[in-house]
Amino acid sequence: MATVAPPLATPEQIAKYEPVIGLEVHVQLGTRTKIFCSCPNEFGAAPNTNVCPVCLGMPGALPVLNKEAVELAMQASLALHCEVRNTSIFARKNYFYPDLPKGYQISQYDRPVAEHGWVEIELADGTKKRIGVTRLHMEDDAGKNTHDGYRDSDSYSYVDLNRCGSPLAEIVSEPDMRSSEEAFQYLTELKLAMQFTGVSNCDMEKGNLRCDANVSVRLKGAEKFGTKAEIKNLNSFRFLRQAIDYEIARQVGVLESGGKVVQETRLYNPDIDETLSMRSKEEAHDYRYFPEPDLVPLQISDEWLARVKAGMTELPAERRKRFVEEYGLREYDAQVLTATRELAEYYEEAARVSGDPKLAANWVTGDLAGMLKAEGKEIEDSRVSAARLGELAGLIAKGELTGKLAKEILPKMWESGDAPRAIMEREGLKAMSDTGEIEKIIEQVIAGNPKQVEQYKGGKTSVIQFFVGQVMKATRGQANPATVTEVLKQKLG
């Protein structure tokens, strides 16, 4: 009874429609232990070794809520500008699956920990748009099923419950996004906020950040939303964009062929770049939520919330703004330097030590970034510490080094781990501050190049670059090019 799916829509057809997208994001909270028991919350342990009667769902075992998980959820809520409820309630979400030994997930239903937030994204034209955050709730994670790779995998699935009971925050957005690009920006900002606050590593490969998308389309100008499909398994930023674009084309294709979009759950398959219907049974969606009788309501006092708020690190958007206002950086550089919390902290340390934040920014985003990239390293693995890079920038700012010399010194710092001043002394590299000596060299260069002197005097002033180059060469880059240019102009005058 296989029916042939209508063809994907053409770009012209898609242009008549407006996509409506909402995201559900699961973030694994970076606690040391699980949400309801004291088993380690870690990735990569041998199967079924981080388990206990509580997370194995043994009869009679009782959950006890992890305080740190609550505080991280509060921080996540504040980072997303949500209102944190004074009272929230845990609820059982009932369904059967082998990775869920209790037979229910402990989640939150009608009274989540936080609601009514927003995430600001920047659109391609530079304007800002706020994407609403409907709610943030806490829940426990399920275990991991493995369907392949064992000799009896034809008959059996293998279940590892180490992840079972890991703390999650589920963050549900409003259907405010209108393109895969906006969804991408939203997820990027959300991830940054979680990383900056230290709520989660958001390592997608380890499943710390998982994303489902609700996608529908409507004719441009229409008010009513179209029928949505939920797309699961969007576990990389690239898949997120591809899957949403595919789904938009699929739905428009269905409508343009006179068909109707069916409300369903679809799974994205990155190997073939398509979403496939999961054909779930209707009753699978009846989770029979009810209040969790084993956990009393979570009470968060205003004092506790204020304490958590006071202890929070600055959010990426705030930090970006401060970099522009306090350090005079360009928007673009501020953006680059807040790509991760580690990078932002590295930069601030380097800026502080250097005494010249703009110069420090140039070195972090320029030469240092190039060296990191060449070795495939992240800033936290940099072999030049923030303080050392700051010292280097500081020496340039004070005129003890020229940019050219610093470029020579930085790779040596990378190799040896030595301070810039130690390398300067060892190699005899330093900016020439003795103007008398510079003048002497300039006079030699002028005397040795009469033809170019003639050209200069004849009005071809651009030839001064030739002289600067010769002087820099003669001084092994130790002269300040600005000083050299000035003295040259006088002498050639």
Added chain:
Amino acid sequence: MKITEQEVRYVAGLAHLQLTDQEIARMARDLGDILTHIEKLNELDTSGAAPMAQVLYDAPETATLREDQPGGTLANADALANAPLSGAGQFKVPKIIER
């Protein structure tokens, strides 16, 4: 309150229970009786009382929170001791067909 046999079948399906027609008839009767008994509570005026799923107590912060300190875990063999089937340190279940 009356429970229909259709409702019993639906709930049994959700709970993965296979019941005979006889059992379904009995369940419908029993569940109906239980709900009728519980319905007595509706005679009370609870409009001023907050819904209560647990024994609530008056505290500004939840008292039953745990510090984030790792504790003991079960050895792998103990964790799997009750499993009808296991292998490679994992629980083995009949092959799962994706929902």
